[in-house]
Amino acid sequence: MSQLLAPTLREDPKEAEVVSHKLLLRAGYIRKLAAGIYTYLPLGFKVLQKVSQVIREEMNRSGAQEVLMPALLPSELWQETGRWNVYGKELFRIQDRHERDFCLGPTHEEAITELVRRSINSYKQLPINLYQIQTKFRDEIRPRFGLMRGREFIMKDAYSFHTSKKDLDKEYKNMYETYCRIFERLGLKYRVVQADSGAIGGGYSQEFMVLADSGEEEIFYCEKCDYAASRESAGVGGEKIVEGIGKGGDEKGKDKVKEVNTPGQKTIEEVTAFLKESPEKMIKTLVYETENGPVIALVRGDHALNEAKLKKMLGVEDLKLAADKVIEGVTKAPVGFAGPVGLKGVKIVADTAIPLIEQGITGANKEDYHLTNVVYGRDYQAELLGDLRFALSSDACPKCGQAKYSVQRGIEVGHIFKLGTKYSEKMKCVYLDEGNKEKTMIMGCYGIGVGRTAQAAIEQNHDEDGIIWPMPLAPYQVAIIPVNVGIKEQLEAAEKIYQDGLQIGLDVLLDDRDFRVGVKLKDIDLIGIPIKIIVGKALKDGQVEIKLRKTGEINLVEIGKVGEWLRQNVCS
RNA sequence: CGGGGUGUAGCUUAGCUUGGUAGAGCGCCUGGUUUGGGACCAGGAGGCCGUAGGUUCAAAUCCUAUCACCCCGACCA
Structure with missing residues (x-):
């Protein structure tokens, strides 16, 4: 130890905020070179190796084969899938001396697909699962918390290729179980949640979350059944899609729509305060722009719209809140007075909670006026109804109907996806089947953040004196x-x-x-x-x-x- | 990218309001006394005060620009 480079610090370095980051720094595991870029000192490196070793053993045991791909990737591959343009500023781009474009790989779908399409051409060679443990590069908007969100980080990524959806399902399940074994061996308390597949895309995906208060994400889970989901994708249960309402029969005993003067009152808070009404009666009217034109989305005044859900419902790629000009064009009124009543020629979609508002309040599409006593089906109608909002802890479980969610924060350490043919199709990754027919391979992809896992372990295992490593992770036992x-x-x-x-x-x-x-x-x-x-x-x-x-x-x-x-x- | 904040020795920092050329604690080196949960004494090394420009007889301190880093929001393993 007298020769070991483990420069411990007595005081907390001021650059660190969360305990695990402070401890990594204080105990001499890592040193920062630039924002989100760290050197692993001997102790830190040893821990990474421990994590890697467990991952490696379990992946191998599950039949996956280890490879090592380049970190430096030519742009051509990324052009093929279109991600050169889609990935955006997060991609580290560089040019070589001939001014050819390259990037530092943030993930390796393209590289692996290139390899597989060149070396596999028969169904007899499938399925296959290849993985690597490698440094990834992402120009994160905001690197933070040490190894939690770096611009350069070590990740295990695996990619599987199949001849059928069923075969993919089988491997996905295999990886699910492999991941459970890995995190159990590492001694971590975790939960698996439904996730939004985000930029990597494809269909179904699940995240492995290590439970920790400093986690970046909220996990919504049910105490009755095994349902768990990220805030991004947690469903809202208990509200039936109301089909019956709105065909003209249900407005008995309800007052007529009334126009009220609300000078300068634009936000939900302003209007509710002004009218002395609660936000649950408000119909929040949001105008979005998509590649198919503007869309109006309605959610209750006290709810937050979830854009991921809206995207899915509309089946669009591009979605953003409309610019003021567009809103004015659609509603013929200044921003702040939009409402669904009387709007023509624009698609309207609504959250399931909307038809349940008995007598709602919303913008009149007229400057300084709002409407009250608005009734769904009588005064306005949505083309599509569905779950469009972020779940609240007071919402019910969508799976078993349990009345309330439990919420805990977590750190995402693993993510498994069913990619389908998203990449293989664009890159013509095909094989010949038994009938000599050319078919597109079906893919899955499975990641684990290695450094993040180590840090998450500290988050879960420490006291006022320092880190308390679970045995399998300790640099020295x-x-x-x-x-x-x-x-x-x-x-x-x-x-x-x-x-x-x-x-x-x-x-x-x-x-x-x-x-x-x-x-x-x-x-x-x-x-x-x-x-x-x-x-x-x-x-x-x-x-x-x-x-x-x-x-x-x-x-x-x-x-x-x-x-x-x-x-x-x-x-x- | 927007909002907030910080840059002074390896680490934590004082000094900045009110300009006069830098101080402490920890760590490090030497010698001595100590030795079961961050010892003590004595001596010592280490800082062009983030960088560039400006104001001034004089700038860590005032002004401008710039860079880096941290925190809060929109993105993600």
Whole structure:
């Protein structure tokens, strides 16, 4: 240890905000080179290797084959799939001396598809699952929290190729189980959630979330059944799509629409305050632009529209809130007074909560006026009805109908996708089937953030003294601490135990630094080594102390039996 | 990209309002005393005060620009 580069810090570096980041820095695991770009010091690198090793073993066990692809990728491949243009600013682009375009790979669908289409042409060679553990590059809008969101980070990515949807389903399930084994072996508390597949695209996808309060995402899950989803994709249960309403029969006893003057009152807050009404009665009218023209989306005043859901409902690629000009064009009124009543020639869609508003309030499409007593079906009608809003914890589970969601934050450490033919089609990744027919391969893709997983583990396992590594992740499982290296017997005994530990095949660290014990113990605790073997006073009785980081439990063990103790307590 | 904030020694920072050429704690080096949970004494090394320009007799301090980093929002493993 006296030679190990593990520069521990007594104070928190000010660049860090979350505990896991502070601890990685303080305990000498990583050092920052630039925003979102880190050097892994010996300890940090060792932890990465531990994570990688578990991943590797489980992936291999599941039949996947390891490869290593280039990080530097030619633009041509990305042109083929169209992602050269779609990926946007997040892609690190560079040119070589001949001014040819390249990028630093943020993910490798193109590269792997290129490989497979060139080397596989028969159904007999399928299915196949190839993976790599490699550095990825993404020019993140905002790198943060150390390894949580870097611009350069290490990821395991796997890609599978199949002849049928059914075969993909089978491999997807296989990977799902593999991931469960990986995160269980790493000793992490996690949950699997339904996810939005985002830019990588394709169909079905699930995220593996490590539970932690500092997580960037909210997980909505049901305590009754196994339903869990990200905030992005959590469904809203309990509200039936109301078909019956609106064919003219249901407005008995309801007042006529009334126009009210609301000078300058534009936002939901302003209008509700002005009219002394609650936001649940408001029909929020949002104008969006899509590649198929403008669309009006309606959600309740106290709900937030989920653009991902809207996109899916409309089946469009491009979606953004309309510019003021467009809104004025559609509603013939200044921004802030839009409403669905009387609008013609524009597609209107609504959240399922909308028809349930008995007598709503909404913009009059006329400056400084709103309408009250608006009734769905009598005064306006949506072309499509569906779940369009972000779920709230008060919403019901869409799967079993349980009345309330539970919400907890989590860190996304793994993501599995059924890609389908999104890439293979564009890149003509085909094979010949039994009938000598050319078919497009069906793909799946499976990622794990390696550094992120390590950091997430710290987030879950630490105390005020530092990190408490789960055994499989610890850079060293055991630290041997001679209390005073000046005392020959202590140092020699420690060295002997060190050698024994190595022999058993453990990662052992000998703290031979000429410091006071207090300093050494503090450092080892900060670093998070699960087991300390303290060689000190008890040596004269032929004993050493074995102390557990997690519980503080101390065992006095005879020096000759240390090897046996370790075999029993660490190796198993 | 928008909003907020910070740049002074390896780390944490004082000084900036009210200009006069930099101070502390920790760490590091030397010697000594210590030695079971971040010891003590003595001595020492280390900073063109983020960078560039300007104002001034004089700038860490005032002004302008620029860069870097951190935090909050829209994106993602």
